Amino acid sequence: MTVRFTSLLTFLAAALVAGVSSATEVGDAVNGAKVFQQCKACHQVGEGAKDRVGPQLNGVFGRRAGVIEGFRYSKSMDRMGNDGLTWTAQTLDAYIENPKALVSKTRMNFKGIKDAADRDDLLVYLRQFSDDPANFPEAEPTATATDHDIDPAILALQGDPEYGEYLAGDCSTCHQRDGEDAGIPSITNWPAEDFVVAMHAYKRKLRPHPVMQMMAGRLSDEEIAALAAYFEALE
């Protein structure tokens, strides 16, 4: 059986009405294996998989981010792991869609897979190499909202740097303007787009840090744009 993540909720709802039938032709591991071709330059999965440029992906579902012994992760990934980021269908989906949305300075230098169906297939494929492969509905929360990517209209917002400067008062209590990043990452001179994408991931609670979820939670789209504009231009 294959399950497409995107339609899982609909599927479950339908299944409640109709009773589970065999007509659940969703998610395609065969296509997923093809999608995985673009990952192969860096990642291995399956028997004998080893860490390469990226970590091996056996057992990735349910694993905390940044925990493979001996693999050198980015500081960003270490932080996210400590904050509690765990790889589930939902977080993997968001990460594969746009790695920087979840882990700003990830070493995974990859633009992301924008096609939701391809991501579903890829996850179905990868899921075979984690425990409990066949059991999507019963396993760890797999139902997921699909598109995590930000509406281009939000990315296109021009922030007001003066407002950003005022709002930045809330950031600079912890994030040092001079770029020092021990204990707390630096946000000075961040590309505006990365900033916006990261803040929206906190706002949607895809990123785990409770302080940041709270701070981002009350910022409007315009306010995030204002902050992004301010920090990008900071001298």
Add this chain to the structure above:
Amino acid sequence: MKLNRRHFIGTSAAAAASLSAPMVLADGHGKPRVVVVGGGAGGATAARYIAKDSKGAIDVTLIEPTRMYYTCFFSNLYLGGFKDIEDIGHSYGSLAAGGVNVVHDWAVGVDRDAKTVSLAGGGSVPYDKLILSPGIDFVDGAVEGWDLSAQNAMPHAYKAGSQSELLKAQLMAMPEGGTFAMVAPPNPYRCPPGPYERVSMVAHFLKANNPTAKIIVADPKPKFSKMSLFQEGWANHYEGMIDWIGEDFGGGNVSVDPNAMTVTIDGEETKVDVCNVIPAMKAGRIAEIAGVTDGNWAPVNAADMSTKADAEIYVLGDASQQGDMPKSGFSANSQAKVCANAVRGALTGSKVFPARFSNTCWSLIDTNDGVKVGASYEATDEKIAKVEGFISKTGESADLRKATYEESEGWYAGITADMFG
């Protein structure tokens, strides 16, 4: 009732300001003038932001008697041996370089009609807007047997600096198997988790240096900030060392004898080796002298931190009565930025943005075992009201606790840079 607006502090404060600055004269160059009293978490931030953001359009004077500000935040880590005293000291040089006129003196009087602040060293400073961030003073008679004259025998160490050093020296000199007592304060007080972080840091020190020593805490409260986190940590790291006596067991019925070095809790007298008395608190005296307090604290408007009593006087930080925010350095810093924006707007017509506040308080329980609590706040007509909060959980992984501690170090560097530049 008509307030008598001209009040002066007595001679003790004046005598303490022996290193007073030269006379400060009103200069007539016509720029709007902001005077800030108190160069701590609230005052330093407000002075710096107004000077920085007004780019010279506002004349900013900061009145602060001490030449080095020792942060209370991380002063417990100093007791525990995680920081040196130099690590928590900050001078005012960078504020002065940033355009703030720093005057090392005590403010001893406020004339609200003439709009001047008088200094212990003589002279007075005129203001258009006055910002008071004097921190706390202690309520007289709050702990039977203790007053300020006993602060050498039984330190409070709730203003950092020499008091912190004294408490540390006493801790280090404790005899083997001796007793450390703390008298904890009633609500509301500066830094709700502060006394309990201190207990943790004292326990950390004793565990390594004097493991049979004991800690007794007499507490007038039935519960306290991050209680389950601290209690979990105490059980894990300091099993059997800490005896916390809450309200239910008479923890609020306390007297001390600084000469005999005894503490009497609910009728039972104990001889102790160190006694850290943290009395009930009130706004720093100058707020009362300015006539902007009501009871122990100064009520303020949430939108800009202006006082209910006088629209030209603002009170920040611990001294203010604002609603839901805890009295913390983080809160004072957050309030200062809202106030700075509003004051600048009022004086120069710059844009005033809506108030928003936040707070996070980290505490260290043992090496690499950090926890935190925090919330965001908004201004309503009545008060600063809590919007949303979070707290560390019991049973968190060691990695997360370590990351939380490292984060607190990042925060310390961040907030002190934000205060002093």
